[in-house]
Amino acid sequence: MTFSWIASYWSLLLAGAAQTVLLLVISVVFGFILAIGLAFAQVSGGPVTQYLARGYCTFLRGTPLLIQLWLFYYGVGSLLPMIPGLRQSLFWPILREGFFFAAVSFTLNYAAYEAEVLRGALLAVPKGELEAGRAFGMRPFTLIRRIWLPRAIRIALPTIGSEIVMQLKATPLAFTVTVMDLYAVASKVRQDTLLVYEPLIVVTVFYLILTAIIARAFRLLEAQVPSRR
Amino acid sequence: MATEPRGILDLLSPYPPGWGGTLLVGAASTIAISAGAFLIGILLGTGGALGKLSGNRPLGLLLNVYTTAIRAIPELILIVGLYYAGMDGLNRLLAGLNLPAIEVNGFVVAVAVLGFVQGAYMTEVLRGAILAIPVGQIDAAKAFGMGPMLRFRRVILPALLPNALPGLANLWMSVTKDSALVAVVGYQELALATRLAGASTKHYFIFFLASALLYLALTLVSNIAFNLIERHVRRGQPKPA
Numbered sequence: 484m485t486f487s488w489i490a491s492y493w494s495l496l497l498a499g500a501a502q503t504v505l506l507l508v509i510s511v512v513f514g515f516i517l518a519i520g521l522a523f524a525q526v527s528g529g530p531v532t533q534y535l536a537r538g539y540c541t542f543l544r545g546t547p548l549l550i551q552l553w554l555f556y557y558g559v560g561s562l563l564p565m566i567p568g569l570r571q572s573l574f575w576p577i578l579r580e581g582f583f584f585a586a587v588s589f590t591l592n593y594a595a596y597e598a599e600v601l602r603g604a605l606l607a608v609p610k611g612e613l614e615a616g617r618a619f620g621m622r623p624f625t626l627i628r629r630i631w632l633p634r635a636i637r638i639a640l641p642t643i644g645s646e647i648v649m650q651l652k653a654t655p656l657a658f659t660v661t662v663m664d665l666y667a668v669a670s671k672v673r674q675d676t677l678l679v680y681e682p683l684i685v686v687t688v689f690y691l692i693l694t695a696i697i698a699r700a701f702r703l704l705e706a707q708v709p710s711r712r
Numbered sequence: 713m714a715t716e717p718r719g720i721l722d723l724l725s726p727y728p729p730g731w732g733g734t735l736l737v738g739a740a741s742t743i744a745i746s747a748g749a750f751l752i753g754i755l756l757g758t759g760g761a762l763g764k765l766s767g768n769r770p771l772g773l774l775l776n777v778y779t780t781a782i783r784a785i786p787e788l789i790l791i792v793g794l795y796y797a798g799m800d801g802l803n804r805l806l807a808g809l810n811l812p813a814i815e816v817n818g819f820v821v822a823v824a825v826l827g828f829v830q831g832a833y834m835t836e837v838l839r840g841a842i843l844a845i846p847v848g849q850i851d852a853a854k855a856f857g858m859g860p861m862l863r864f865r866r867v868i869l870p871a872l873l874p875n876a877l878p879g880l881a882n883l884w885m886s887v888t889k890d891s892a893l894v895a896v897v898g899y900q901e902l903a904l905a906t907r908l909a910g911a912s913t914k915h916y917f918i919f920f921l922a923s924a925l926l927y928l929a930l931t932l933v934s935n936i937a938f939n940l941i942e943r944h945v946r947r948g949q950p951k952p953a
Contacts, residue, residue: 545885545931546924547892549903554924557910558917652786659896666789679800683793687785694784 488676489685492668499668500689502582506654506664509586511647514593519632521598526605536598543595548653551592556584556660581661589657593650600646604639605631637708644701648694655686665689731909731919738905739926745822745901746888752827753883757834764839775835782832787890794825795897818899822891830887837879841872873945881938888930902926 489496524536543551563578564570577583608631616626636643655666669682760779763771782790798821803813845868853867895904906923910916 541932542924542928545928547889547903547927549892549895550906550920550924550927553903553907554917554920557907558920561914561916655786655788656893666786679796680793683789687789687793690786690789691784 484681485678486681486685488672488678488681492672495663495668495671496665496685499663499665502657502662502664503654503666503689504693506582506586506589506657506662507647507651510589510593510650514590514597514650517590517594518597518601521594522601522605522635523627525598525602540595540598543592544599548588548592549656549659552585552588552656552660555588556581560584581657585657585660585662589650589653592653593646596646596649597643600639600642601635604635604642607638608634640701640705644697647697647701651690651693651697731913732922734905734909735902735919735923735926738900738902738923739930741819741900742888742891742902742927743930745819745826745891745894745899746884748823749826749830749887749891750884752823753830753834753887754880756827756831757838760831760835761838761842764835765842779832779835782829783836787829788893788896790829791825791890791893792897794828795821798824818894818897822894822897822899822901826887826890826894829890830883833883833886834880837876837883838872841876841879842868844875845871870945874942874949877938877942877945881934881942884934884938885931888927888934892927 521536521539524532525540528536569575569578612630612634613626616630621629654664657664658667658670661667665686669686672682673679760775764775766772799816802816806813849867849871850863853863858866891901892903894901895907898904900908902923906919910919913919
């Protein structure tokens with residue numbers, strides 16, 4: 484076991500770790516917002532929106548993330564230059580990057596799983612609490628914002644924590660679309676130094692620490708809201 | 713290539729120059745890898761669950777390290793790491809026995825690695841399912857003088873299946889999707905076949921969509937199958953209210 488390479492790859496490893504964390508934060512934050520919409524579409528939407536939201540979740544949960552990522556990066560990516568004017572536009576430098584494609588497909592994928600979790604939680608909110616809100620004259624949107632959604636998130640909190648860890652464990656896939664995340668740095672180290680296990684061990688330790696931090700953060704978050712058991 | 717395929721259906725035709733055949737072969741090997749890994753996982757998981765429940769301290773500790781490590785490390789890193797470690801370890805073992813090094817078939821490595829990963833998850837699913845069996849049923853079997861093997865086959869196994877099946881179904885779904893990761897270490901299953909088809913025709917979108925639909929079909933058919941199996945193993949049980 485030799486770890487002397489860390490000295491010369493220090494800044495690269497740090498940049499890779501930042502990319503990994505950034506991917507995680509982007510996909511969790513935007514995915515969660517999208518998931519709220521998808522969950523409400525399934526729970527209280529009309530037949531058409533219900534059908535569309537269900538189909539979205541089934542498709543994204545039924546196919547591997549790797550395929551979705553490649554469908555988006557290679558497939559949609561190869562179609563994008565055909566849109567006239569896009570190449571000259573402001574967005575092109577972003578649209579050219581693998582990071583953009585990874586962030587979007589991780590977000591869409593996370594939203595599908597999270598929507599399922601939230602759907603269950605929305606249905607688990609006691610009916611009486613919603614009726615109480617309505618009896619106070621709350622409009623549907625106020626009811627959602629003040630009672631339905633906060634209660635559902637509280638119910639789903641432990642599951643959300645483990646979903647975020649699952650999403651974290653999916654991030655190394657981004658290296659297949661040229662994102663220089665931590666795993667990509669590790670495979671670069673492998674190519675340069677022919678060390679197989681040491682870079683993987685470093686990456687693994689990073690992921691274990693991050694998992695522990697997320698688990699701890701959620702334990703603290705859960706303790707914030709008093710609950711009757 | 714004599715004739716260049718033009719329409720979308722020509723591209724997906726099962727006969728060359730269409731790439732449909734390549735995708736279907738890839739799908740078949742995805743199913744074969746998943747099924748093999750699932751079976752190895754069940755064997756490892758059964759052993760692991762019984763080991764954890766046996767009350768043997770060192771064994772329990774070892775199994776805890778196994779299940780915790782596998783479940784905490786990203787699948788891709790596990791697959792890449794185990795792929796190299798497995799090859800390396802086998803060849804070192806052979807060298808130690810004074811045998812020549814061998815190049816192991818990618819299929820075998822893929823099944824072994826994914827099976828090892830599945831085993832950790834299976835251990836937890838099966839352990840929970842065994843714990844959920846009413847103690848009286850096992851005591852009754854012991855009182856009848858059944859040996860451990862007979863008890864496992866006649867009492868524990870039929871009683872744990874209804875408890876374990878939802879978890880097993882989830883694991884099957886996740887192994888069919890995890891098998892796509894084998895493409896990263898270069899074994900040709902559906903995901904890699906799709907990328908090759910896309911790379912050589914430049915019609916990436918249509919091929920990835922087709923293979924996504926193949927995976928989706930596999931998921932939906934498996935769902936139906938698991939529902940039927942669950943109905944079978946739950947026969948005679950009271951329906952939940």
